[in-house]
Amino acid sequence: MPPQPDLPDPAHHDVDSMLSRKFGREVANYFSGSPLNRVSFLRADHGFISSALVHPTTSFLLFNDLAPLAKDPTKLAYATHSDVKPLIGENPFEKTEEEMIKEYNSTVTLPLVLFLGLDERKKEGFQHGIYSGSPYFAVDVTPRGTLQKEAAGVIEAMKAKGLQFIEGRMHMTLNAPEAAIYAQARALLDWNARNPFCGGCGQPTLSVNAGTKRVCPPTDYASLPTAQGGATSVEAKPRERAACATRKGISNLCFPRTDPTVIMAVVSHDAKRVLLGRQKRWPPHWYSTLAGFCEPAESVEEAVRREVWEESGVLLGRVVIHSTQPWPYPANLMIGAIGQALPDGEKIHLEHDPELEDAKWVEMDEIREALKHGTSGLGDAPAEGYKEGSLRLPPQTAIANQLLQAVAGGFLGESPKI
Structure with missing residues (x-):
């Protein structure tokens, strides 16, 4: 790596x-x-x-x-x-x-x-x-x-x-x-x-x-x-x-355009699990947070809830903004958010939007372990200490990684010492 x-x-x-x-x-x-x-x-x-x-x-x-x-x-x-x-x-x-x-x-x-x-x-x-x-x-x-x-x-x-x-x-x-x-x-x-x-x-x-x-x-x-x-x-x-x-x-x-895009770490209602998804083209065991474009006349919070429901079937309640990331491919502004599932809205089904190959709830301890040893770019090998078959996540240069560090460390303040 x-x-x-x-x-x-x-x-x-x-x-x-x-x-x-x-x-x-x-x-x-x-x-x-x-x-x-x-x-x-x-x-x-x-x-x-x-x-x-x-x-x-x-x-x-x-x-x-x-x-x-x-x-x-x-x-x-x-x-x-x-x-x-x-x-x-x-x-x-x-x-x-x-x-x-x-x-x-x-x-x-x-x-x-x-x-x-x-x-x-x-x-x-x-x-x-x-x-x-x-x-x-x-x-x-x-x-x-x-x-x-x-x-x-x-x-x-x-x-x-x-x-x-x-x-x-x-x-x-x-x-x-x-x-x-x-x-x-x-x-x-x-x-x-x-x-x-x-x-x-x-x-x-x-x-x-x-x-x-x-x-x-x-x-x-x-x-x-x-x-x-x-x-x-x-x-x-x-x-x-x-x-x-x-x-x-x-x-x-x-004028130059900037396309607002939401990307979100979704936690379960009891805050013990995180929702992750993967696309078919990604390497084995590589997952990330969900993401999608904001639509006209839609707030960021509404876009987060809509995209999560469309891609995974999960229903969200409260949404908060965490941080943002310029993404020059070609001109997106990634708006990072944290959302929490409703107590009766955690069931996953992928029948709405066929974008994801899979989505699943992952325990916080598994997220923390993957942040230590399983991060990498899509085309790179995982970090030292990675065990084959374990969860893989985006690198620290991706806002998805920062969102996952935030929820794994208690949501607010500085990113935790993983």
Whole structure:
């Protein structure tokens, strides 16, 4: 089993307070706890972004088809401005947002450059007014459109330095601070890649606000395709594009989406057992907590009760929120909860939703033993001391693990010493 990274510290000052005394220490999950101050209100300030982009202390995290550049599976690697200059040019934010929209040409592929934030622990160097720190950007170097040659050149240059783009469905071995930086960048890059066209009219969109919004420009220097299907040409002056509802009123932009997802540790009415489920594709003996998406006009508590009933037939009473976890695959927010079954609602049946292969009640002592020796990622071997045939559970980087630690340790306060 590969070594598990440490979890992040809570993103607040560790001081005694009424809330901490009543509810315990805040739980911070993997992919949260970023060291960067996003200063989101400065993303539209191209003077700030332009200065940050070319500063000597600036770090660029590169992605090739959503695979991050890294030194090894535990540590990211960063490029400099000179490394990415062949792809992004001297400064893609030199023009104002209004000028970029006015000069829009849908046949030209623009480099996707995201501003992630400032690492204020490194205050020396870059400063903008009262804000200081080392700037961080992310750049998509996936060869696309009219920038394929330039992107491929950057990729080869990074590989020549002995660096690698880590392939894989999920990246759960990065150190905790960089996992949070990676999560932010990956979610935004994926969202931009999925939204090249306007949801209102179907026409191409333009990335603005340093990669965190997309706009449907009213004009385009590219002409329409010919009737014979030939390539588009470039007009001497922009043509008016078809009308679009997104250009009216205040709904003139497309913003990144975050999908709320509930994940819950369900305890029996006597609080001595925990409900676990498994999907058919999972390794033998590997179980986890139940989970599902929130639906429109549904509270988190209602979603927890509905998903548990749909997947297992179990009926819940009280539901409380435990903690949350960003999950950049592609852009979920896992809302961790603890729910308790009704005294006459503990019977399991899987007739409603066929998602689970099995669901069962597990005694607390078995949960505690599995948390000691049976945790691992889906594709990894279990921890040292695991006995074949015993219960297996998700690793500590998964919020499911943190929920199970909470219920096994008494529900509130810090996670128990397993």
